[in-house]
Amino acid sequence: AQTVTQSQPEMSVQEAETVTLSCTYDTSESDYYLFWYKQPPSRQMILVIRQEAYKQQNATENRFSVNFQKAAKSFSLKISDSQLGDAAMYFCAYRSALNTASKLTFGTGTRLQVTL
Amino acid sequence: DARVTQTPRDKVTEMGQEVTMRCQPILGHNTVFWYRQTMMQGLELLAYFRNRAPLDDSGMPKDRFSAEMPDATLATLKIQPSEPRDSAVYFCASGTKGNQPQHFGDGTRLSIL
Numbered sequence: 634a635q636t637v638t639q640s641q642p643e644m645s646v647q648e649a650e651t652v653t654l655s656c657t658y659d660t661s662e663s664d665y666y667l668f669w670y671k672q673p674p675s676r677q678m679i680l681v682i683r684q685e686a687y688k689q690q691n692a693t694e695n696r697f698s699v700n701f702q703k704a705a706k707s708f709s710l711k712i713s714d715s716q717l718g719d720a721a722m723y724f725c726a727y728r729s730a731l732n733t734a735s736k737l738t739f740g741t742g743t744r745l746q747v748t749l
Numbered sequence: 750d751a752r753v754t755q756t757p758r759d760k761v762t763e764m765g766q767e768v769t770m771r772c773q774p775i776l777g778h779n780t781v782f783w784y785r786q787t788m789m790q791g792l793e794l795l796a797y798f799r800n801r802a803p804l805d806d807s808g809m810p811k812d813r814f815s816a817e818m819p820d821a822t823l824a825t826l827k828i829q830p831s832e833p834r835d836s837a838v839y840f841c842a843s844g845t846k847g848n849q850p851q852h853f854g855d856g857t858r859l860s861i862l
Contacts (some may be wrong), residue, residue, distance in 0.1 A: 668850060678839060678853035724792065736782060736805070737842075737851060739792040 634659045637666040637727050639740035645732065646715045649747050653700075654710045654743045656725030667701065667708045668737070673721040681723070686730070712745075720747045751775045755841050755854035763862050767829040770857045772841030773822055781799075781824045782842040782851060783809075783816055799825065810847045 636659045649654040658667070666678035684692045684701050691699050696716075700709045714721055725740040755771040762768060776782050782797040796806035801818040803840075809816065813835075815827045828835055838858050842851040 650761045670853075676856050676858070678840060678842075678856075680852075683850055736794040736797060737784075737792075741791050 635662075635665075635727050635729070635738050637725050638666065639723075639743050641646055641743045642741070642743045643746070645655045645746040646712070646719075647747060648715055648717060649716055651711060651713045652745065653746065654712075654723050654725075655678055655742045656704050656710070656726070656740055658708065658727050660706070660727065660729075661730060662729055666724050666730060667699075667727045668726040668728070669697070669699070669708075670717075670724045670726060670739075671721045672708075672742075673718075673726065697738040715747050717749075719745050720745055753841055753852050753854035755857055757857055758855065759858045759860075759861065760842075761860045762831060764832055765830045766861075767827065768831050768835075768859060768861075770859070772824040772826075772827045772843075772854060773790075773850055774824065774841070774843030776822075778843035778845055778852070779787045779821075780844045780851075781818060781848075783824070783826050783843070784840040784842065786838040786856070787836075788839060795826070795839075796859075800818050828859075829848055831859075835859060836861050 638657045665686045667684045671679045671681050682694045696713045698711045721743045724742045726737040729735045756771045762837045779797045783795040786792045795809045796816040818824045838856045841854045844851040
């Protein structure tokens, strides 16, 4: 079974600074997808960014980028120019590509605080 | 933007009562997932459907939980009888194939007194 580990329960960053959230996973599969979801206090689950394991290029979405290290099974999220609206829980998630629409396996989350 | 719609947003009821949560997936999405979020267990899959057929409900307590898709526009999750330990946020998500992400509803916050 796949597992996802987020070792940082809480992180803090000053506005306009950069922060990196860590995620590692364990799998025996070679083809899979990785995601970062954001959950603000409103409890919505909002997709931040996704990465296909077969792609070597790291995904980017505006201020959000990932550092995907397949051999190390690491998938960290970098938030640049942090904004107050970035404060939320961030969940790393894994999904197998073997099944066309399989479940997400989530990490335990990292709570990000953004300070002035 | 197309959205997954969940009702009710919040539900408070007494132990032993039946609870029904509803989900309208995004039109065209053929896969529907039910997740539960608690402080202790985090986010965990309860059940999921593809083309309305149940594919995996191994995460669901069978004696009190049931999940169905009466039609392509409605998924339901029922708890009968409810217990205080069922208190959680229940999310519905829908998706399609391949690398397309799952889209989540806003969740139902369930409190069993």
